[in-house]
Amino acid sequence: MRSFLLALTAGLCLLSVPAAVPAFAQDTTPPAAETAPPSGLAKVIADNADAISRPSRQTIGPVVDAIGASGDPGTVTFLQAWGARQLGLRKSDGAIFRLSPSPEGFALADPVTGADAGTAPKSDITEIKPNAGVQGLIASALVRFQLSDPDPAKRRAALDTLARRGSAENLEPLLESIDDEPDPAIKAQKQRVAGLMTITHGATPEARIAAIESFGGDMALDFRAALNPILATTRKVFTGAPEGNVAAELKPGQSGFSAENAYAVLVADGLAPKRLTRTDQRAALESHIENGMVGGVPVAALNDPVQRDRAYTVLEAAGDVPAAATDDEVATLVAAHRYADIYNEPDSAVTDAARNALKSVSVKVGAMQGLDLGLDALSLASIYFLAAIGLAITFGVMRVINMAHGEFITMGAYTGYVVQQHITDYTLSIIVALPLAFAVTFAAGVAMERLVIRYLYKRPLETLLATFGISIALQQVFKNIFGTQARPLTAPGWLDGAWSLNDIVSISYIRIAIFVLALIFLAVFLFIMNRTRLGLEVRAVTQNPSMAASMGINPDRINMLCFGLGSGIAGIAGVAIGLFAKVTSELGSEYIVQSFMTVVVGGVGNIWGTLAGATLVGFLQKGIEWFNPSNTLAAQTYMILFIIIFIQFRPRGIIALRGRAAGD
Amino acid sequence: MKPGFIAKNPSVLIFILILALFTLGVTLLSNAYGTGFVSTSMVKTLGKTLCLCLIAIAMDLVWGYTGILSLGHFAFFGLGGYMIGMWLMYARTREIVVSSASGALPMTPQELNDAIASQVFGVVGSSQLPSIWHFAGSLPMQLLFVVLVPGLLAFVFGWLAFRSRVTGVYLSILTQAMTLALSLYLFQNDSGLRGNNGLSGLQNIPGVTAGQDALSVWFLWASAVALGLGYVLSAFIVSGKFGSVMRGIRDDEARVRFLGYSVETYKLFVFTLTAVIAALAGALYYPQAGIINPAEMSTVASIYLAVWVAIGGRGRLYGAVIGAAFVSIISTWFTGGRVPNINLGFYTINWVDWWQVLLGLSFVLVTLFAPRGLSGLIDLIDGLRAPKRGGDPLGPDDGALQEKEAEA
Numbered sequence A: 001m002r003s004f005l006l007a008l009t010a011g012l013c014l015l016s017v018p019a020a021v022p023a024f025a026q027d028t029t030p031p032a033a034e035t036a037p038p039s040g041l042a043k044v045i046a047d048n049a050d051a052i053s054r055p056s057r058q059t060i061g062p063v064v065d066a067i068g069a070s071g072d073p074g075t076v077t078f079l080q081a082w083g084a085r086q087l088g089l090r091k092s093d094g095a096i097f098r099l100s101p102s103p104e105g106f107a108l109a110d111p112v113t114g115a116d117a118g119t120a121p122k123s124d125i126t127e128i129k130p131n132a133g134v135q136g137l138i139a140s141a142l143v144r145f146q147l148s149d150p151d152p153a154k155r156r157a158a159l160d161t162l163a164r165r166g167s168a169e170n171l172e173p174l175l176e177s178i179d180d181e182p183d184p185a186i187k188a189q190k191q192r193v194a195g196l197m198t199i200t201h202g203a204t205p206e207a208r209i210a211a212i213e214s215f216g217g218d219m220a221l222d223f224r225a226a227l228n229p230i231l232a233t234t235r236k237v238f239t240g241a242p243e244g245n246v247a248a249e250l251k252p253g254q255s256g257f258s259a260e261n262a263y264a265v266l267v268a269d270g271l272a273p274k275r276l277t278r279t280d281q282r283a284a285l286e287s288h289i290e291n292g293m294v295g296g297v298p299v300a301a302l303n304d305p306v307q308r309d310r311a312y313t314v315l316e317a318a319g320d321v322p323a324a325a326t327d328d329e330v331a332t333l334v335a336a337h338r339y340a341d342i343y344n345e346p347d348s349a350v351t352d353a354a355r356n357a358l359k360s361v362s363v364k365v366g367a368m369q370g371l372d373l374g375l376d377a378l379s380l381a382s383i384y385f386l387a388a389i390g391l392a393i394t395f396g397v398m399r400v401i402n403m404a405h406g407e408f409i410t411m412g413a414y415t416g417y418v419v420q421q422h423i424t425d426y427t428l429s430i431i432v433a434l435p436l437a438f439a440v441t442f443a444a445g446v447a448m449e450r451l452v453i454r455y456l457y458k459r460p461l462e463t464l465l466a467t468f469g470i471s472i473a474l475q476q477v478f479k480n481i482f483g484t485q486a487r488p489l490t491a492p493g494w495l496d497g498a499w500s501l502n503d504i505v506s507i508s509y510i511r512i513a514i515f516v517l518a519l520i521f522l523a524v525f526l527f528i529m530n531r532t533r534l535g536l537e538v539r540a541v542t543q544n545p546s547m548a549a550s551m552g553i554n555p556d557r558i559n560m561l562c563f564g565l566g567s568g569i570a571g572i573a574g575v576a577i578g579l580f581a582k583v584t585s586e587l588g589s590e591y592i593v594q595s596f597m598t599v600v601v602g603g604v605g606n607i608w609g610t611l612a613g614a615t616l617v618g619f620l621q622k623g624i625e626w627f628n629p630s631n632t633l634a635a636q637t638y639m640i641l642f643i644i645i646f647i648q649f650r651p652r653g654i655i656a657l658r659g660r661a662a663g664d
Numbered sequence B: 001m002k003p004g005f006i007a008k009n010p011s012v013l014i015f016i017l018i019l020a021l022f023t024l025g026v027t028l029l030s031n032a033y034g035t036g037f038v039s040t041s042m043v044k045t046l047g048k049t050l051c052l053c054l055i056a057i058a059m060d061l062v063w064g065y066t067g068i069l070s071l072g073h074f075a076f077f078g079l080g081g082y083m084i085g086m087w088l089m090y091a092r093t094r095e096i097v098v099s100s101a102s103g104a105l106p107m108t109p110q111e112l113n114d115a116i117a118s119q120v121f122g123v124v125g126s127s128q129l130p131s132i133w134h135f136a137g138s139l140p141m142q143l144l145f146v147v148l149v150p151g152l153l154a155f156v157f158g159w160l161a162f163r164s165r166v167t168g169v170y171l172s173i174l175t176q177a178m179t180l181a182l183s184l185y186l187f188q189n190d191s192g193l194r195g196n197n198g199l200s201g202l203q204n205i206p207g208v209t210a211g212q213d214a215l216s217v218w219f220l221w222a223s224a225v226a227l228g229l230g231y232v233l234s235a236f237i238v239s240g241k242f243g244s245v246m247r248g249i250r251d252d253e254a255r256v257r258f259l260g261y262s263v264e265t266y267k268l269f270v271f272t273l274t275a276v277i278a279a280l281a282g283a284l285y286y287p288q289a290g291i292i293n294p295a296e297m298s299t300v301a302s303i304y305l306a307v308w309v310a311i312g313g314r315g316r317l318y319g320a321v322i323g324a325a326f327v328s329i330i331s332t333w334f335t336g337g338r339v340p341n342i343n344l345g346f347y348t349i350n351w352v353d354w355w356q357v358l359l360g361l362s363f364v365l366v367t368l369f370a371p372r373g374l375s376g377l378i379d380l381i382d383g384l385r386a387p388k389r390g391g392d393p394l395g396p397d398d399g400a401l402q403e404k405e406a407e408a
Helices: A002-026 A040-047 A049-053 A060-069 A075-083 A132-146 A152-165 A168-179 A184-201 A205-214 A221-231 A259-268 A278-286 A305-317 A327-335 A348-397 A405-422 A426-451 A460-482 A509-531 A533-543 A545-550 A555-580 A589-602 A607-627 A632-649 B010-029 B040-065 B073-099 B109-124 B139-163 B168-187 B212-239 B241-251 B253-258 B263-289 B299-312 B317-335 B351-369 B375-381
Strands: A087-090 A096-102 A105-109 A116-121 A125-127 A233-238 A246-250 A338-343 A498-500 A506-508
Touching: A040 A049, A040 A060, A040 A075, A049 A060, A049 A087, A049 A096, A060 A075, A060 A132, A075 A132, A087 A105, A096 A116, A096 A125, A132 A152, A132 A168, A152 A184, A168 A184, A184 A205, A184 A221, A205 A348, A221 A348, A233 A259, A259 A327, A278 A305, A278 B109, A348 A405, A348 A506, A348 A509, A348 A555, A348 A589, A348 A607, A405 A426, A405 A460, A405 A555, A405 A589, A426 A555, A460 B168, A460 B299, A460 B351, A498 A509, A506 A509, A509 A533, A509 A555, A509 A607, A533 A545, A533 A555, A545 A555, A589 A607, A589 A632, A589 B168, A607 A632, A632 B139, A632 B168, B010 B212, B010 B317, B040 B073, B040 B212, B040 B241, B040 B263, B040 B299, B040 B317, B073 B109, B073 B139, B073 B168, B073 B263, B073 B299, B139 B168, B139 B263, B168 B299, B212 B241, B212 B263, B212 B317, B241 B253, B241 B263, B253 B263, B299 B317, B299 B351, B317 B351, B317 B375
Parallel strands: none
Antiparallel strands: A087 A096, A087 A125, A096 A105, A105 A116, A233 A338, A246 A338, A498 A506
């Protein structure tokens, strides 16, 4: 909108050039010069002192152009001073100076060279205060100087300004400055901005189409932003065939354009009277109540729309109220006109090119969005996997429901927080926090197993309830210690920011780190289970505890270690989750149901099942969110519903154990 | 001659007597009909507690007797509350709209509807009455929905779950997921039930001019009657052959199936029936609470329900009632800040903060050491020796009771 206004202003200024130039030419009589006659910029300033001191947006265009064309080295400083409201007009002789505050009033300086020109009292100086519109013009005139500034940083800044709100008259200077650009990166950037500006402001349709086509299938946001205004349409009404660059003709009654819509367009164009709304009808009836009757209908009966219509018709016939269009009249009026969306851009070749370009881009953009969604889903899946892997051990291997698993995750996150209170270096603190969180939750898990769970191995439902009791107790303990507000667990600086492939596909480093962490966990778990003595014993106890015991394995010890391991992994997951989520006492409980889902969907007792479950749940949730992006709650609802139905068909999960190990 | 129902279940008579005495006592001490010793808010708390006792009985039927640890019954409770809340809110808003209507003309039905809709749904930025509110103006329809909606949901869910032989902890997790899905759905603004604002102002009954003092006592009576009926019905169900099959399913599902019983049908019946009881309890509870929102139906609430039943003693109906009443009243007492703090010298235990911890730990202790809960005390009074836990399991299932435990 803003760039549109600026472009409009610029256009007006260009239009006013021919009118203003003759006046300017007549005014070339040399002014009474005291010293050397002024030349170059000084002369232009002196000639236009009047216009400069009382600038208005309509008239200042040619003056700014003339100043820019003078080629004087002082031009930039002059324009900057003007734009910054630092110029003043000496009333006595009408000369213009650069002002700075001084004890006597203002210290004066030559506007071009900056040479000292004495002082003047405040009463003798009129400060020149160009308004925002004029300042905009001055700024865009400055741009062309900045584009060839020796300082690369300034050139970049000027390019950024142009990319955001370049106007038509900036295009020429930009094109001119490309050839002399020494820095290849800035040169490429200049060419890109020039291309974008040509799309909007190019002189001929051919140039604009060429510019559009030169971008090929570019997916960057700025290219799409340049194309979209070209394809903007206005809905118009025609009595005959639609005129102008027609985007689409609309038939009343087609989808998205009902007869009511058509009538509303007619009303907006002043071609038809407004329809009588129920509110208007009510107001009209109310103002014509006589002796408890309106148009011969008793007021008490007017709670019926049909009666209201009757009363209104009576009033209408009596001429008391304006005639309302009947449905037939509306239908006739609607049928008598044709409707079309007309491009604001008059040239159909340009709109065609833009549409084609946008179409080819949108396919690519769609693919990229799919990729981005896939990355998001992968990251969500790895979070679920992290949260669920501990459960997969305790629930999957030991068949023990641990409702306090979420609290172990929270415990890990709080361990990270406490470590950061003591170690200020974030990288070091995370490195310390990970094993420490494992140790703390491992100890908590072993304690819980020894004190509570081992008495309940044969009673899973009671384990569920007992661990729930521990869960609410722990949650409250966390609240009492750490308070209810979120505690910060800050990621080290090198995890800030995001890796981005292009404008569409990007993923934050923290999420990549969590993905890597999930892979490491998977590897460690597989290694422990398949390659170590402990893993062998765990598998043996899982399959047949009494047989394992008679082979010299101590099932009690294995169960204890197993539970500790699961809890410890939950602690590490807690540190990872705490890095991006708010660390509160409820952190873990937000993940607990999803974690159970992951384990159950995947299949109990199998790490690959957990992986599959996490992937399914993560991709499913992101997929549903994609259909309904504004509503994460709905996505979760539908996901859970899907899982409930999924369990109906595969009650043992995606990867179900077979044979004797499957138990019942 | 066969002994009658009451003779076989002396606890029913005792229970009804105690309930009647309690209700009579509260009435005589209330503001509206008695000395005013019991405040109106206390009457409401007691009335709500009776509703919680009713849902605890439902939970006991489904868990204590049939062995299905459902973590979804609070969802049915909440749904019942929502169904009656829709009528309360709609009818109340209509009264307000009609009484405050400006303008000389009487409102058309459409105008009335729009005005109510914008009153009710303005808070979620909508002025359309969602289609599920179509019958909200009709009390009989909404009362029907109190039974139908949760009953149907429980039937469909139970049918799906039991048919595919989902049992044990899997079923618990699945019911928990159902509760979560339902509460997440209701949290959305476009669910048509005012999102996280929930329904409010339910304590005002449309068309009733009596004050809250009297209303609270009326609801106490209604809750007491519902609880009494629920108790008798449940006692009737569990005392007959049907009850034996239920207990059989709890102890060894496979064996009952091999004996030729349709285990799924029994389970489905119990699950649906208890869902309906829970919904009725909710429909009585929320007008006393005055507000309902989706947070009430969180998964934790349903687990608390299991906690009450376990603390009271599952597998016996009065146990569930004792548990629900005891825990919810003592919880009100502790969280109300009326329990003196304990100063340990280095740390002061503020019970508002530590009550939850106490509850959690005592729950663990009950699970570990007193599987019969508080009702074990009644056995002591009864002169029965509390059976030691131990002996062989009655069946091979993980949830089967131990031999000695099941004797009582």
